[in-house]
Amino acid sequence: MSKNVIITGGGSGIGAAITRIFLEKGHKVFMLERNTGGAKEAFAGTEDTRLQIIPCDVSNQAQVVEIINGIAGKTTIDILINNAGVSHIGTVETTSEQDMDNVFAVNVKGVYNCIHAAIPHMKKNGGGVILNMASIASHVGIADRFAYSMTKGAVLAMTYSVAKDYVADGIRCNSISPARVHTPFVDGFLAKNYPGKEKEMYDKLSKTQPIGRMAKPEEVGKLAYFLCSEDASFTTGTDYPLDGGFIRLNS
Known part of the structure; x- marks a missing residue:
């Protein structure tokens, strides 16, 4: 059965791999992407009318709400995948206030904005699936990744919180913590x-x-697809490390 999927940051890397597998499986994808030019180039030659690339800055709540409400006004929102994110290199001493604000705006507020906008529609429709892209930095200390680690720790905590608050509404929420891809x-x-x-x-x-x-982006894409599918209908409030043994075997 075809589903309607919102994917943020789906124009390159992991997001593009996730987008491709959902399209291949026959689903409709609404891609929320800041770099629409790069996304259109990445999917050039894809004559798939099920892909809609929508310009969006996920850190802008008013924009996110308008776009998601617009989608919901035309169809159901079955799946939300929060993939958009930015990186930053630095310790707490070398991370400026502007650096912190920039990383937080996308990696934390962007995830919150999309969930905040999508949840009411999922509740109205009787359920849905939310998948967040966390990181091994959510679990272990990584040198020179202070701001990035902080934001990915927040994504993991949001995953658990949303799963707890909306399980009775038929909404599942999980996350993936990749190592280097x-x-x-x-x-x-x-x-x-x-x-x-x-x-x-x-x-x-x-x-x-x-x-x-x-890891290969396609490996993350396949796990993302499974967690959003009916095969994972008993799975919620769980983080899946896709890390080549990084968390448990690097001690």
């Missing part, structure tokens, strides 16, 4: 910070996962 962001980071040493640093970062490699 090989995306264009990783390649860009290496090119910018380690010119000429990209392969060496890529191998080094890959080996921080005990399994010896980074």
